[in-house]
Amino acid sequence: MLDTPYGDELPSDGFDPGEDTYQAPPADSSSIAVDVDPSSNRLELLTPFTAWDGKDYNDLQLLIKVKGKCTTDHISAAGPWLKFRGHLNNISNNFLITATNSENGEMNSIKNETSGGFGPVPGTARDYKAA
Numbered sequence: 001m002l003d004t005p006y007g008d009e010l011p012s013d014g015f016d017p018g019e020d021t022y023q024a025p026p027a028d029s030s031s032i033a034v035d036v037d038p039s040s041n042r043l044e045l046l047t048p049f050t051a052w053d054g055k056d057y058n059d060l061q062l063l064i065k066v067k068g069k070c071t072t073d074h075i076s077a078a079g080p081w082l083k084f085r086g087h088l089n090n091i092s093n094n095f096l097i098t099a100t101n102s103e104n105g106e107m108n109s110i111k112n113e114t115s116g117g118f119g120p121v122p123g124t125a126r127d128y129k130a131a
Contacts, residue, residue: 040087041084041087041090042083042084042086042087042090043086043087044086044087044088044089044090046088061113061128063096063110063121063124063125063128064096064099064101064110064121065101065102065103066096066099066100066101066102067100067101067102067105068100070099073098074096074098074099075095075096075099076091076094076095076096077094077097077098081093081094092122092125092126093122094122095121095122095125096108096121096122097120097121097122099121104118108120108121110124111124112124112127113128114127114128114131115127
């Protein structure tokens with residue numbers, strides 16, 4: 001028979017809070033510039049979205065109806081794609097590519113209502129955005 005495990009439930013001197021490395025942002029950040037190499041595949045500066053005009057969108061095109069399980073790994077699979085998490089355009093190439101399309105039972109193959117053919121999810125989404 002094994003001995004009952006024992007040990008301190010909590011550290012007798014309390015937990016070590018670690019090194020305080022937080023730096024509060026400056027009160028005036030107007031002089032701060034963030035430089036990102038425009039040819040970077042990992043980082044991308046985002047342009048602000050235009051302000052919502054208060055009107056809802058109606059009659060939008062459906063990109064994909066997923067069949068079966070759809071977890072975060074189906075929405076944006078991990079692995080080598082994680083290196084692009086700071087680059088919205090590149091990580092979008094990973095969007096729903098492992099989700100099964102209910103229309104044809106295939107992954108990364110959806111009907112592009114603009115062209116009439118089937119294509120990858122990210123490319124079709126870009127077509128819809130451009131239309």
